[in-house]
Amino acid sequence: MLLKTWPDLVISESCRVKLQFCHTSEPQSYAMKLSVLIVLALLLFSYGAGTSVCAVLLGNDTDMLSLLDFKRAITDDPKGALSSWNTSTHFCNWQGVKCSLTQRDRVETLDLSQQSLVGQISPSLGNMSYLASLNLSGSKFSGQIPQLGRLQELMFLDLSYNSLQGSIPVTLTNCSSLRVLDLSRNLLVGEIPAEIALLSNLTRLWIPYNGLTGVIPPGLGNITSLEHIILMYNHLEGTIPDEFGKLSKMSNLLLGENKLSGRIPEAVFNLSLLNQIALEMNMLVGSLPSNMGDGLPNLQLLFLGGNMLDGLIPDSLGNASELQQISLSYNSGFRGQIPPSLGKLWKLNKLGLDGNSLEANDSRSWEFLDALSNCTLLEMLSIYGNRLQGVLPSSVGNLSSNLDNLVFARNMLYGLVPSSIGNLHRLTKLGLEENNFTGSIDGWIGNLASLQGLYLQQNNFTGQIPSSIGNNSQLSELFLANNQFHGPIPSIFENLQQLSLLDLSYNNLQNHIPQEIFRVATISQCALSHNSLEGQIPYISNLQQLNYLDLSSNKLTGEIPPTLRTCQQLQAVNMGWNFLSGSIPISLGSLSSLIVLNLSHNNLSGSIPIVLSELQLLTQLDLSDNHLEGEVPINGVFKNTSAISLKGNLRLCGGVVDLHMPSCPTVSQRRSRWQHYLVIVLVPVLGIISLILLVYFTFFGKRMLRMQLSLPSSDERFFKVSYKDLAQATENFAHSNLIGRGSCGLVYRGRLTQDHMIVAVKVFDLDMQGADKSFVSECKALRNIRHRNLLPILTACSTVDNRGNDFKALVYEFMPNGNLDTWLHLAGDRNARNQLDLSRRMKIAVDIADCESPIIHCDLKPSNILLDYDMTAHLGDFGIARFYMKSKSAPAGDSSSIGTITLKGTIGYIAPEYAGGSYLSTSGDVYSFGVVLLEMLTGRRPTDPMFCDGLSIVNFVRRNFPDQILGILDAYLVEECQVCSRANLEEENEVHLKPLKN
Structure with missing residues (x-):
């Protein structure tokens, strides 16, 4: 009986199941059953009467079941x-x-x-x-x-x-x-639970790179065992808790890339065990304690960039002897000199001070550079976008032999680059762009054999591009744009087989494009625009990484290479403003990645290949001012009239309705029209032309020749143009070439055939009252003003038109980037607005302010500020200008020697005193200039609808300055600050976590 019921001895139900798994319905021997009972009895005896039979026989299976559940998931x-x-x-x-x-x-x-x-x-x-x-x-x-x-x-x-x-x-x-x-x-999202402060044994709290919001729980400051608080790359707000100053065991405080505000608790800088402080990319304010370096003997990393900190860089920072990396970049508020005490940091390998207001303008303020030569481990020194002035000291060549990254870009440096810079043989990146350096680069460039990135754009370097640059065989990025380099492009690119980005645009380079450029398999972007390169475009084939090619505004001839089709990654091609001929290659239709294609202002002929309409990514197409003919496709990019430009091709027809092209004739219509033309038109027209010429020269010849503007003999540089020249240049003053309207006439874009020059022609409407006087006024102003950025005038024309009417025009250099007003208020065009960053706006303001001979412009506004190829500002429209001739006997500050005139100018920019009949003065232009500056910074016109009921742009800014300044700035400027800071600091952040996991 006992043998039949042995499973009932199992105490727990779960164990009953386990034992029954071993029990089968098949007959079992008496001996086997007896053995089971004996083993069970022995186990019970061994473990005691209170022990579960299940636990004894099988062990605790809770953890095993949990693990199996885990596996099933x-x-x-x-x-x-x-x-x-x-x-x-x-x-x-x-x-x-x-x-x-x-x-x-x-x-x-x-x-x-x-x-x-x-x-x-x-x-x-x-x-x-x-x-x-x-x-x-x-x-x-x-x-x-x-x-x-x-x-x-x-x-x-x-x-x-x-x-x-x-x-x-x-x-x-x-x-x-x-x-x-x-x-x-x-x-992860949501807030950090405040209850986390109950974890009294916590030493490391790591929650970076999530989407957490809310504030940092102040209770964390009560966990005295905390050594690491790492919460960077979240969306945390509020302040850094003052309680953190009590965490005496803290070694790493990493809170970067959040939305923290307020001041950094000073007590944090007294935590002597701190190894890393990274608070970058927040909205922290205030200055750093003058003694902060004295209480941080173990600090190795200090990242405070991308905040709104201000004041001086503490001299005591040099006492934090373990410091290896310092980044104070993109705060804008750090000012004064760079402390030479940083030279005591013998372990320093990285120093980033970009985007501040740090100064150096004499030998004493440049002492920091000499001191840094003691930092023999220094690998990176970047002082981009500050206020360093003068000549770069030759002691730069005494910096660490380990230096691989040196940046002095966007400062106010001038003169020659010291040849000692060639001593830095391990340099991989050299950034000197956007300064005023001059002279040749030949004396030092060939010594930097390790260079991977060379950035010299927007300076005043001269001479030829040296062939010694071929020694830099590891170069991947070469930027020499916007300088004064001349001569041929050297044929050394076969040595630069790692070159990816090449920009030689906006120089005075001549001769042919070397074939070697297009033999570099790694090249992805090539810009050679706005030079004087000539000849045919070299053979371009199998550049599998090439995605951007700009050869525009040169003197290139011949046909577009059909082999361009092999560059399958091409996204943008610009060959406009050359003298290319032949037809548009059908092979371009195989460039499936193409987004932008500009072939405008050439001598291309034939029809538009229909395959261009099959490029699904093509969103910008400019074929204007060529000799194309035939039917315009109607699919793809050709359906969007705002995405294409076909003007100046007089023989095109068809296309979508919105293009307003003439209909294309049928075959029979073409034949009959040709015959009709020969028989009915061609013969009589010869007689008519003869008659017109006879009448014209009889009655109007003398009047036509009576007046060609006589410019001063001392100005022989002004060439002469006739009405016919200007009419031909502007396609008979076609509406499609109209680029502006003024109070006294119209402005057209044109191309003078005799000089192949693109110009702007300002035609005065002499039927308007005061237009003739305005022409004389502007000629006088342009002759007498000494302004370094005056809109360059090429010549003037005062004659009669083909109907015998008076004709007056001024011919200026063409400003391809239009006027400042368009750039400031291009609604929805993010790319255009982003190009007008703060530095460009400041440069524009400086460009238009400098004038040796004072003149009262009377109509200073953004639409009269023109921008050339490199966005240099030029002041135009002097039609109502008045010369300022201050009396020697007038009291200081009196500028009222110019009589009053009828109120002229533009509403919103006119000085308020003019409305009351005040005398014209330079102060009026100063007021207008101030309004322009406010418009450039806020992105709002002074005539914005919000400015009403006594509110003007001036008192609007005054009310919000300085507390709410970010709220009134142009949103694109605020975004630029954030994006720029993020781009320059993001690479610094990953280093925080690497040494800590161990």
Whole structure:
């Protein structure tokens, strides 16, 4: 009877199931059953009467069931990490599982890091009550963090580098033994629970690279054991808690790339164990304590860039002797001199001071450069966008032999680049752009054999591009644009086989384009525009990385190379403003990546290839001012009339309705029209032309020749043009060439055939009252003004037109970038607005302010400020200008010697006193200039509808300055600051985490 009922001896129901698994319905021998009973009795005797039979026979299976639940939630195991998880092996021997030595069959550690597991984390892990360490980092877990609050023994939790979502569970703060919490690089949102302050044993809190919001819990300052607080790359707001100043064991405080505001608690700078402080890319304000370097003996990394800090860089920073990396870039508020004490930081390898207002203008303020020569480990020195002035000292060549990154761009440096810079043989990046350096670069460039990036654009370098640049065989980026280089492009590019970006535009380069440029397989962007290059375009083939090609505004001839089709990555091609001939190659239709194609202002003929309409990505197409003919396609880019320009091609027809092209004739119509032309038109027209010429020269010849503007004999540089020349240049003053309207006439774009020159022709409407006087006034002004950025006048014409009417015009250099008003108010054109960054706006303001002989312009406004190829501003429209002739006897400050005139100018820019009949004065132009500056900074016209009921742009800015200044600035300027800061500081942030994981 006992043998039949032995399973009833099992105490728990779960264990009954286990034992029944071993019991089958098949007959068993009496001896076997007896053996089972004996073993069971011995186990009971050994473990005591109070012990569960199930626990004795099979062990505690809670952890095993939890692990199996975890495995069932995994949908992909690419590395086979869980392949050993089966019943044939005890779970304590499964991969990643480690059981306790004191509590048999209880899991103490689960480590499946870097296994790329896919699925969700099973909440059953919360049942493993003896679990002390859980590491599931480096996988692809999704879903929410499970409830693990019952794990009272848990000390280490790492769920980093996954795709976990939702908020941080508050119950996680019940894990009272937790010392390390790492949730970095997930998709977590919401606030950091304030209850996290209850984790009194916490030493490391890592939650960077998530989407957390809210404030940093001040209670963290009460966890005296905290050593690491790493919360960077979130959306946290508010201030840095003052309580952090009590964390005496703190070694790493990384809060960068959030939205933190307010001041940095001064007590933080007294935490002597601090190793890294990274608070970059926030909105922190205030100045740094003068003694901050005295209390940080262990500090190695200081990143405070991309904030709104101000004041001086503390001289005491040189006392933080362990400092290796300093970044104070893009605060704008740091001013004064760079302290020479930084030269005491013998371990310094990186110093970034970009985008501030730091100054150096004499030998004393340049002492920092001499001092930095003591930093023998220095690898990067970047002082981009400050106020360094004068000649770059030759001591720059004494900097560390380890230096690989040197940047002095966008300062106010001039003169020659010291040849000693060639001593820095390990330089990989040299940035000297946007200064006023002059002279040749031949004396030092060939010595920098390790260079990978050379940035010399927007200076005044002269001479030829030296062939010694071929020694820089590792060059990948070469920018020499906007200088005064002349002569041929050297044929040294076969030595630059790693070259990717090449920009030689806006120079005076001549001769042919070397074939070697297009033999560099790695080249992706090539800009040679706005030079005087001539001859045919070299053979271009199989440049698989080429995506941008700009050869515009040169003197290139011949046909477009059909082999261009092999450059399959091309996205933008600009060959406009040359003398190219032949037809548009059909092969261009195979460039499936093409977005922009500009072939305007050439001598191209034939029809438009219909294959261009099949390019799905093509969004900008300019074929204007050629000799194209035939039917315009109607599909693809040709459907969007705002995306194409076909003007100046008089023989084109058809196309979509909005193009307003003439209809294309049928074959029979063409034949009959040709015959009609020969018989009916051609013969009579010869007689008519003869008659017209006879009448014209009889009655109007003398009047036509009576007046060709006589310019002063001392100005022989002005050439003469006739009415016919100007009419031909502007296609008979066609509406399509109209580029502006003034109070006294119209402005047309034209191309003078005799000089192949693009010009702007200002034609005065002499039927308007005062137009004739305005012409004389402007001629007088242009003859007498000494302004370095006066709109360049080429010549003037005062004659009669083909009808015998008086004709007066001024011919200026063409300003391809239009006027400032258009750039400031191009609604919706983000690319255009982004190009007008703060530095360009400041440069424009300086360009128009300088004038040696004072003149009262009377109509200073953005539409009268013209921009040339490199965005240099030129002042135009002097039609109502008055010369300022201050009496020697007039009291200081009196500028009222010019009589009053009828109120002229533009509403919004006119000085208020003029409305009351005040005398004209230079003060009136100063007021107008001030309004223009405010318009450039706010992006609002003074006639904006918001300025009403006594509110003007002037008092609008005055009311909001300085507290709300960011709220009234042009949104594009605010965005520029953020984007620029992010781009220059983002590369610094990844370094924070590398040394800390260990």
